[in-house]
Amino acid sequence: MKYIDEYRDKDLVNKLVQKIRKKVSREWTIMEICGGQTHSIMKYNLMQLLPSGISLIHGPGCPVCVTPVNLIDQAIALAGLPNVILTSFGDMLRVPGSSTNLLSVKALGGDVRMVYSPLDVLDVAEANPGKEVVFFAVGFETTAPAVAMTVKQALKRKLKNFSVLISHVLVPPAIEALLDSDESRIDGFLAAGHVCAVMGTHEYIPIAEKYRVPIAVTGFEPLDILMGIFACVKMLEQGSHGVVNAYTRSVREEGNPAAQQLLREVFEPTPREWRGIGTIPASGFHLSGEYSEFDALNRFHPVVPPASHPGSCIAGKILTGQKKPEDCSEFGIRCYPEKPLGAPMVSTEGACAAYFRYKRTAVRPI
Amino acid sequence: MKSTGKINLQCPIPKSEYEHILMAHGGGGRMTRNLIEKLFIPALGNEILETGHDGAFLPPMDGELAFTTDSFVVDPIFFPGGNIGDLAINGTVNDLLCCGARPLYISLGFILEEGFLMEELWEIVQTIGTAAGTAGVKIVTGDTKVVEKGKGDKIYINTSGIGKVLPGLDISPLRCSEGDVVIINGNIGDHGIAIMSARQGLELNTQVNSDTRSLNDMMISLFQKQTDIHVLRDPTRGGLASALNEICDSSGTGITLYENMLPINDGVRGACEIMGYDPLYIANEGKILVILPESGAEQALSIMRSYEAGRESRIIGRVTPDRAGILCMETTIGTTRIVDMISGEQLPRIC
Amino acid sequence: MCLAVPGQIISIDDSNPEMKMAEVRFGAAIRDISIQWLPDIAVGDYIMAHVGTALSKVDEEDARFTLDALREMGEIDDL
Numbered sequence A: 001m002k003y004i005d006e007y008r009d010k011d012l013v014n015k016l017v018q019k020i021r022k023k024v025s026r027e028w029t030i031m032e033i034c035g036g037q038t039h040s041i042m043k044y045n046l047m048q049l050l051p052s053g054i055s056l057i058h059g060p061g062c063p064v065c066v067t068p069v070n071l072i073d074q075a076i077a078l079a080g081l082p083n084v085i086l087t088s089f090g091d092m093l094r095v096p097g098s099s100t101n102l103l104s105v106k107a108l109g110g111d112v113r114m115v116y117s118p119l120d121v122l123d124v125a126e127a128n129p130g131k132e133v134v135f136f137a138v139g140f141e142t143t144a145p146a147v148a149m150t151v152k153q154a155l156k157r158k159l160k161n162f163s164v165l166i167s168h169v170l171v172p173p174a175i176e177a178l179l180d181s182d183e184s185r186i187d188g189f190l191a192a193g194h195v196c197a198v199m200g201t202h203e204y205i206p207i208a209e210k211y212r213v214p215i216a217v218t219g220f221e222p223l224d225i226l227m228g229i230f231a232c233v234k235m236l237e238q239g240s241h242g243v244v245n246a247y248t249r250s251v252r253e254e255g256n257p258a259a260q261q262l263l264r265e266v267f268e269p270t271p272r273e274w275r276g277i278g279t280i281p282a283s284g285f286h287l288s289g290e291y292s293e294f295d296a297l298n299r300f301h302p303v304v305p306p307a308s309h310p311g312s313c314i315a316g317k318i319l320t321g322q323k324k325p326e327d328c329s330e331f332g333i334r335c336y337p338e339k340p341l342g343a344p345m346v347s348t349e350g351a352c353a354a355y356f357r358y359k360r361t362a363v364r365p366i
Numbered sequence B: 001m002k003s004t005g006k007i008n009l010q011c012p013i014p015k016s017e018y019e020h021i022l023m024a025h026g027g028g029g030r031m032t033r034n035l036i037e038k039l040f041i042p043a044l045g046n047e048i049l050e051t052g053h054d055g056a057f058l059p060p061m062d063g064e065l066a067f068t069t070d071s072f073v074v075d076p077i078f079f080p081g082g083n084i085g086d087l088a089i090n091g092t093v094n095d096l097l098c099c100g101a102r103p104l105y106i107s108l109g110f111i112l113e114e115g116f117l118m119e120e121l122w123e124i125v126q127t128i129g130t131a132a133g134t135a136g137v138k139i140v141t142g143d144t145k146v147v148e149k150g151k152g153d154k155i156y157i158n159t160s161g162i163g164k165v166l167p168g169l170d171i172s173p174l175r176c177s178e179g180d181v182v183i184i185n186g187n188i189g190d191h192g193i194a195i196m197s198a199r200q201g202l203e204l205n206t207q208v209n210s211d212t213r214s215l216n217d218m219m220i221s222l223f224q225k226q227t228d229i230h231v232l233r234d235p236t237r238g239g240l241a242s243a244l245n246e247i248c249d250s251s252g253t254g255i256t257l258y259e260n261m262l263p264i265n266d267g268v269r270g271a272c273e274i275m276g277y278d279p280l281y282i283a284n285e286g287k288i289l290v291i292l293p294e295s296g297a298e299q300a301l302s303i304m305r306s307y308e309a310g311r312e313s314r315i316i317g318r319v320t321p322d323r324a325g326i327l328c329m330e331t332t333i334g335t336t337r338i339v340d341m342i343s344g345e346q347l348p349r350i351c
Numbered sequence C: 001m002c003l004a005v006p007g008q009i010i011s012i013d014d015s016n017p018e019m020k021m022a023e024v025r026f027g028a029a030i031r032d033i034s035i036q037w038l039p040d041i042a043v044g045d046y047i048m049a050h051v052g053t054a055l056s057k058v059d060e061e062d063a064r065f066t067l068d069a070l071r072e073m074g075e076i077d078d079l
Helices: A010-023 A035-043 A069-079 A090-094 A102-107 A119-127 A144-156 A171-180 A193-199 A202-211 A222-238 A257-266 A289-294 A296-300 A315-319 A351-358 B030-044 B084-097 B118-135 B190-198 B216-225 B239-251 B266-275 B294-305 C060-071
Strands: A028-034 A054-061 A084-088 A111-114 A132-139 A162-168 A188-192 A214-218 A242-245 A267-274 A278-287 B065-072 B101-113 B138-147 B155-165 B180-184 B231-233 B254-258 B289-293 B314-320 B327-330 B336-338 C005-013 C021-026 C029-034 C046-050 C053-057
Touching: A010 A222, A010 C060, A028 A035, A028 A171, A028 A193, A028 A222, A035 A054, A035 A188, A035 A222, A035 A351, A054 A171, A054 A222, A054 A315, A069 A084, A069 A102, A069 A132, A069 A162, A069 A296, A084 A090, A084 A102, A084 A119, A090 A102, A090 A111, A090 A132, A102 A111, A119 A132, A119 A144, A119 A162, A132 A144, A132 A296, A144 A162, A144 A257, A144 A289, A144 C053, A162 A278, A162 A289, A162 A296, A171 A188, A171 A202, A171 A278, A188 A193, A188 A222, A193 A214, A193 A257, A193 C046, A193 C053, A202 A214, A202 A242, A214 A222, A222 A242, A257 A267, A278 A289, A289 A296, A315 A351, A351 B336, B030 B118, B030 B138, B065 B084, B084 B101, B084 B118, B084 B155, B084 B216, B101 B118, B101 B216, B118 B138, B118 B155, B180 B294, B190 B266, B216 B294, B231 B239, B239 B254, B239 B289, B239 B327, B266 C005, B266 C021, B266 C029, B289 B294, B294 B314, C005 C029, C021 C046, C029 C046, C029 C053
Parallel strands: A028 A054, A028 A188, A084 A111, A084 A132, A132 A162, A188 A214, A214 A242, B101 B138, B254 B327
Antiparallel strands: A267 A278, B065 B155, B101 B155, B180 B289, B180 B314, B231 B289, B254 B314, B327 B336, C005 C021, C005 C046, C021 C029, C046 C053
């Protein structure tokens, strides 16, 4: 497939690896923000190629993983209502809430339906006028414009039976929160390429300046990730910092102005809780103005007990790069994909699931 | 055998009589009799089935027998490339082939949901008859039950199959040995993607058909010329990765796949990229994994490629001495990663 | 965020000015994708698609340039 296969080319990958090896003179710790990048790193086992001086840490770039337990419980409560069709991306269906997940609700008779695009939910609402159709809107700035377009269309079509449970999160505030932490050991970042395709690269410049870190806007294929790492390493070795676009075929500096305009129209920033991390100011979206009538929480007020999650789960430390999955005492023993304790084990991009699937050690589940 | 070679469009139980399956069709009385005589016998009939006994009397057979059972619950029941009837026969036949056996006799159990369309049942039954004829197997006994509306999902099919093991064969995962190669007869992921694209909600036109087919001609020919085959497996649910992981687990050997050797068609490829699926875990139907010593590979490939079912046959992996019990893959970029067992069904991702 | 895939536009439907759509081919799979945010897009262009929306146009010249530079990579540092 064009613009995919070329970036999985063995010779080009090896050439770039040699360049990186020649460049690296000391140890560097680089965090890749995005879960999709983690997935690619694991799937292609890029660590096998990189010099040992480079440590890659998996950041909180999995919007599925960072959706707070409370919000999942609310989605589960809504799905259990007799008149509700709960629509969701596939990623969210297995993520554990306090006691169960959406797939289990479906198994017990809840009307839970998977969609690829939020735009498809409009058709579900129109086809089921007697039911309330709720969309569980998860995702970063990459996904938020699609949800904004859907809500705008719902207003235009005067859909009365459509609403959204919003769980969007924003990347730049999260990076700042990580860098503000005393325990941060991150030398450089690979920024999420597709978030930047929407938002552009300028939001990252003040962060790079304030914390004096290199940030490389990076794609998702193995060659893209290596280009991002190379760009970061070059700056680190030079002692410089700033933002570099290493994904120029898909990302423009200004991003996508039309999509950004739509986000400003439909959403406004709000504080958001990140599972395992805590509340980060202005790090989420909520529906604004005339669009707030589509907020499912305003419409339904689902009652859920206070969220609980296993104390032994160290998801927060993993999501902020302080610990690796294999550092966790539960990893592979009491926490594995069939019985996850926290979201990073369930989501295919979660660091724990990725480690489990691609780097299995001698530890096996009981 | 009286199985029909082509589909008869006219349902023998007309709409005016019964448009839907009713509880009484499973009651064992006159309506059940009617269903059997008008619908099942014309499509499936043979001298054993037509005796009308509760069970089938099979002629005596020398040698080792293979026996398999399977149930078919696919949704949707009609999909690009076939229907649940195709899966029922082809799946059972291929299971017997994986035992190194010539498939001979099949039993067929239907669990029908009250309200199921008679026309759809007719189409499925005819498909079963055609598939059985193509595979050279006889449906010798059967059963029909009807459950209340809401307690089933249109139609479930259970089969069991009997076959005669060909002489000289000793198929077992325990025989998987260092130096063996892993051959597959064609593209992976077709069936799973065909099913996925027929389901509501994903709105994807993949132009992919299920690869359901029976593999007897190709495999019997292989068995007759090449008896030193160690393992056979059909990579159905859970895909290539699950089937090979099971073999690694049973045998204690390691297997390495070569990503650049995996045959995948463009429709499957595109669907996997968009949905975030890994083709290694997607269900296949008319596919078989043949694990045998490398010395026998050239002849095996030559035999398989001379059949339509095996045109794209190729070596996709090797049994390796290191990483015992683990399935690995050498990626397109030259690194090696573990290919783990999947838990549950693969879900499309946005992330 | 994450899973966006390059696909080629095979036809455009701009009958609804608020919901401009395109038929996009990914390998041999085809899906309708919203191109509302890419006003200058044309048939034959490649776009990055995420959850049914086109986020950006693939800059094919840039891709060629980068891949050529990688292929010719020798002792010179610049990328």
